[in-house]
Amino acid sequence: MRIGCLQFAPLVGDIDNNLNRADAVLNKVKPEDLDDLDLLVLPELAFTGYNFESLQQISPFLEPSGSGISSLWARTTALKYNTTVVVGYPEKVDPSPKWPTGPEYYNSAIVVNGDGETVGNYRKSFLYQIDETWALEGRDGFFQGYIPGLGHTALGICMDLNPYRFEAPWHAFEFAFHILEMEANLVIITMSWLTREDSRMFSRMPQEPDMETLTYWVQRLEPLIRNESDDEIIVVFCNRTGMEDDVVYAGTSAVIGIRSGEVNVYGLLGRGVKELLIVDTEDAPFAKMVYRPDGEGSEVGSQKAPHSQKPPGPSDGKSSKASEKPAKPSPRTSPEQSNNSPKDSTAEPKKKQRPIESNNTDSYRT
Numbered sequence: 001m002r003i004g005c006l007q008f009a010p011l012v013g014d015i016d017n018n019l020n021r022a023d024a025v026l027n028k029v030k031p032e033d034l035d036d037l038d039l040l041v042l043p044e045l046a047f048t049g050y051n052f053e054s055l056q057q058i059s060p061f062l063e064p065s066g067s068g069i070s071s072l073w074a075r076t077t078a079l080k081y082n083t084t085v086v087v088g089y090p091e092k093v094d095p096s097p098k099w100p101t102g103p104e105y106y107n108s109a110i111v112v113n114g115d116g117e118t119v120g121n122y123r124k125s126f127l128y129q130i131d132e133t134w135a136l137e138g139r140d141g142f143f144q145g146y147i148p149g150l151g152h153t154a155l156g157i158c159m160d161l162n163p164y165r166f167e168a169p170w171h172a173f174e175f176a177f178h179i180l181e182m183e184a185n186l187v188i189i190t191m192s193w194l195t196r197e198d199s200r201m202f203s204r205m206p207q208e209p210d211m212e213t214l215t216y217w218v219q220r221l222e223p224l225i226r227n228e229s230d231d232e233i234i235v236v237f238c239n240r241t242g243m244e245d246d247v248v249y250a251g252t253s254a255v256i257g258i259r260s261g262e263v264n265v266y267g268l269l270g271r272g273v274k275e276l277l278i279v280d281t282e283d284a285p286f287a288k289m290v291y292r293p294d295g296e297g298s299e300v301g302s303q304k305a306p307h308s309q310k311p312p313g314p315s316d317g318k319s320s321k322a323s324e325k326p327a328k329p330s331p332r333t334s335p336e337q338s339n340n341s342p343k344d345s346t347a348e349p350k351k352k353q354r355p356i357e358s359n360n361t362d363s364y365r366t
Contacts, residue, residue, distance in 0.1 A: 001150070001186070001234060004040040004083075005253040005277040007269050009242025012049030013061060019047055019073060021274070026077075029276050037083040037278070038149055043190055043240035044088035044158050045107065046070065050192035051244040052090075055105070055134040062092035066110060066118050074112040082114040084150060086238075088157060088190045090135070091123065107135045109157055109190050111147065119147055124157040126164050126174075142175060144182040154184040158191040161220045176223040184233065189217075191239040195250035195271065202248055206241075206272025209252040214268070217254075218289060224258045232259035234266075234281055241272050255279045256289070263289040 008025050010018040022042065026034075044050060047070050052058035063070055070089035078085040091108035107127070111120030123138030124131065143155035160175050168174065179187055195202050195210050202210075217237055218225075224233055234257050241251035251271035257264040265287040267279035 005238040007253040008274045041238040042087045044192040075116045078112045126159045142178045151185040187235040199248045207270040210250045210271045213250040228261040
């Protein structure tokens, strides 16, 4: 499967320029690199920006279900490249004239196939505080469906990866168990996920992935690793980069494969790059993340691939190298956990990453 992750830096409410930013990333790619692309994924609220603090602030940018500017871009791009496109957008649902209620609003993602047809529209199930200022929880649970060309697909949005409202037990693993229950072979997670590192330190190394964040994402998929199935599950983490006010996004979009208790990394972007990551899951992975369940002690890191395997990075030929050091799990998620985090968010940036030898997973909760 050939998968593209479009990582870029949209700004709040800057719709036209955000569309141009996404197009500019695609236009930098050689046309032949986009041939036979099976899937193109964009971040959560890709063209509106994410950090809206009220319904009033986001109201001018709400889009009708499946027919707003984000859906139009998805449809146009899907037809252009004959591929399935996933884009996050703020959805407005107008009720029937006979229904005595006002409109409803959701943090959603639309799925459009290569024929320009809408084959999925998912509404975020787990909201954080900033989502709750304007959006409702999706009523239908996590997305599941069979998408021709992709297979049995699970779709989540950012906070869906976390314990519900940060109140559910860590080991509830709601989204991960959903993946197993529906027997998905493909998982798509569109995101606006923050780094926990200091913004000044973070911006100095834009080409380096935020391994702490990637480690956390993988930890939230622990049931898939423990399952040790011989059938590979491909997971697409499509995050954004850049800043909105004092909010700093983690980038680090990645495509991984989980099979037989192992986590293989097919492609990985840096924290600050604005590029299209393209990987082919038929190719050998360039790195492997080592995972030890907490009952045996925990250590999550990455190992170099053999020298013959070069890590696939941005599709312009540049590469993004995975860290060779174990990475501490991040207690952070999307902007959800920035200024209003229930725990102290002023931790000093780590100077050196160390193996984790604690069995207490509660320390990873926020």
